[in-house]
Amino acid sequence: MSDSTLPAPLRVRPRVWIGLAIFLAYAVLVFVVQQLTGIPYTALGDNGGTLFLGAGLSLIIGAVFLAITTTLLGWWRPALFDxxxxxxxxxFVPVLMAVALVINLLSTDWGAYDGAFFAASVVLLLVGFTEEMATRGLLLVGLRSRLSEGWVWFLTSALFALMHLMNALSGQDLVSTLQQVGFAFLGGTIFYILRRTTGTLIWAMILHGFWDFSTFAVGHGTPAPTAGISSILYLVTGIAGLAVVAFVIRGARERTVAPEAVTAA
Incomplete structure (x- = not known):
């Protein structure tokens, strides 16, 4: 599997099937760990214990898996940097999402928090690393070995969205899950735009982590009436992202394998 002709430290030539295999392995790993805890998705926000065991533990294990995998492949640089x-x-699209995030935090009933729930909520920040690395990181590197950048955007966003279907198998009703899938596709587009406009996945990891933190925060206790503004702004932001994503795709020269190598293969 190793290819000595690749420039160090890229030890393994990126391929579509490798990116897809890592994505599926991560999704299955997280799902299995969450199922083993026996905590349904709808009970995650009950207290610090359910939040950590139901979500935080799987994120820690997933982060270790992705870090080891990325190191073995030597894909850190193409996964993190364009x-x-x-x-x-x-x-301006991810900036609007950051504004919605701040509204969530300002609308949160912080008095309903205790130390355990806050600590478990902080662990949720890992979702920014795990889900971004699995989709707009390693999956993206694999897809860029053969596909055009338009397909890279669409498939990384679509598979990121479809990954949320697992929540229906964990106790969430189907209608809410399908709505979550649609919103996740919009979110994936926003994170992709942030990667392309900054040239790095790191900012998308940060925004993603704090976004999930804020959504769990505002859902705990009794939120302020302004919480509804955040949801509306997020939807508007996602639609704006779909309207402008072509501009960040246009002219991209991010193939991880030279076109002549693909032709020869």
């Missing part, structure tokens, strides 16, 4: 950023102006 060769060049796209045009900058579409960055």
């Amino acid at each position: 060769r060049a950023h796209s045009v900058r102006w579409p960055i």
Whole structure:
């Protein structure tokens, strides 16, 4: 599997099937760990214990798996950094999402928090690393070995969204899950735009982690009436992302395998 012709430290030539295999392995690993805890998705926000065992534990294990896998493949650099950023102006889309995040935090009933729930909530920040590395990181590297950047955006966003179908198997009703899938596709597009406009996945990891933290925070206790503004703003932001994503795709030269190598293969 190793290829000595690849520049160090890229030990393994990126391929579509490798990216898909890592994505599926991560999704299955997280699902199995969550099922073994016996805590349904709808009970995650009950207290610090259910939140940590039902979500935090799987994120810790998933993070270790992805870190080891990335190191063995030597894919850290292409997973975290683009060769060049796209045009900058579409960055207003993730900025709007950050505004929605702040509204969530300002609307949170912090008096309902205790130390255990806050500690478990902090662990949720790991979702920014795990889900971004699994989709717009390693999966993206694999897809870029053969597919055009338009397909890279669509497939990383679509598979990220479909991953949330697991919540229906963990106790969430189907209607809410399907709505979550649609919103996740919009979110995936926003995170992809942030990667392209900054040239790195790191900012998307940070925004993603704090976004999930804020959504669990505002759902705990009795939120302020302003919480509804965040949901509306998120939807508007996602639609804006779909309207401008073509501008960050256009002109991308991010293939992880040279076109002549793909042709020869």
